[in-house]
Amino acid sequence: GENVEQHPSTLSVQEGDSAVIKCTYSDSASNYFPWYKQELGKRPQLIIDIRSNVGEKKDQRIAVTLNKTAKHFSLHITETQPEDSAVYFCAANYGGSQGNLIFGKGTKLSVKP
Amino acid sequence: GAGVSQSPSNKVTEKGKDVELRCDPISGHTALYWYRQSLGQGLEFLIYFQGNSAPDKSGLPSDRFSAERTGGSVSTLTIQRTQQEDSAVYLCASSLVPGGEQFFGPGTRLTVL
Numbered sequence: 001g002e003n004v005e006q007h008p009s010t011l012s013v014q015e016g017d018s019a020v021i022k023c024t025y026s027d028s029a030s031n032y033f034p035w036y037k038q039e040l041g042k043r044p045q046l047i048i049d050i051r052s053n054v055g056e057k058k059d060q061r062i063a064v065t066l067n068k069t070a071k072h073f074s075l076h077i078t079e080t081q082p083e084d085s086a087v088y089f090c091a092a093n094y095g096g097s098q099g100n101l102i103f104g105k106g107t108k109l110s111v112k113p
Numbered sequence: 114g115a116g117v118s119q120s121p122s123n124k125v126t127e128k129g130k131d132v133e134l135r136c137d138p139i140s141g142h143t144a145l146y147w148y149r150q151s152l153g154q155g156l157e158f159l160i161y162f163q164g165n166s167a168p169d170k171s172g173l174p175s176d177r178f179s180a181e182r183t184g185g186s187v188s189t190l191t192i193q194r195t196q197q198e199d200s201a202v203y204l205c206a207s208s209l210v211p212g213g214e215q216f217f218g219p220g221t222r223l224t225v226l
Contacts, residue, residue, distance in 0.1 A: 032212055034214065034215075042219075043204065043217040043218060043219050043220060044156070044204075044217050045217070046214050046215070046216075049214065089155065089156060093212055099211075099212060100158060100161045100169060101146075101158070101215065102158065103148075103155050103156040103158075104155065105154065105155035106154075106155045
């Protein structure tokens with residue numbers, strides 16, 4: 001079946017450093033790649049997404065890159081802050097533009113002050 | 114405006130009992146999704162409703178699980194003859210259009226004793 005692999009499962013960085021989370025997907029028809037942040041005990045919330053017609057998207061300290069040929073996409077957080085500590089999930093749609101999302105297993109990011 | 118709501122927020126039940134979990138999506142959202150999140154784990158897709166189309170039930174783990182969406186709005190996830198391994202947080206999400214940003218509810222924490 002369709003699959004989204006996410007690495008690493010845990011990531012610890014010092015405040016101010018950058019963090020990178022990588023995902024790969026299997027469905028060549030996937031064209032929508034969102035990233036969700038889930039703080040402890042809270043619901044997942046979208047932080048950034050990218051569609052297949054672009055290779056990179058930035059929003060302040062957060063950026064996402066997409067390599068469709070290699071079927072991988074990455075989340076980059078610069079100048080990390082303690083409030084960035086959370087679990088981050090990548091996802092990819094499958095079955096075309098109206099398809100459902102398959103989520104990666106998540107990355108627990110810890111930012112140490 | 115109001116976000117996705119779910120009820121109850123917590124449910125404790127005995128093994129073998131049936132449970133019903135409710136989701137109220139954002140008004141006007143045509144797509145509705147159910148996910149299951151076990152402790153410290155990722156988001157496991159269960160079922161997806163889109164308008165009047167037949168639901169995508171490919172994620173339901175067994176025939177004890179079923180869901181319906183009445184009038185294109187409220188959805189109910191039913192688990193029959195609950196087992197201890199059904200214990201998890203059940204999350205509902207909705208999106209304005211299929212394949213669009215998914216907005217999550219706060220979840221229902223189900224504990225099967």
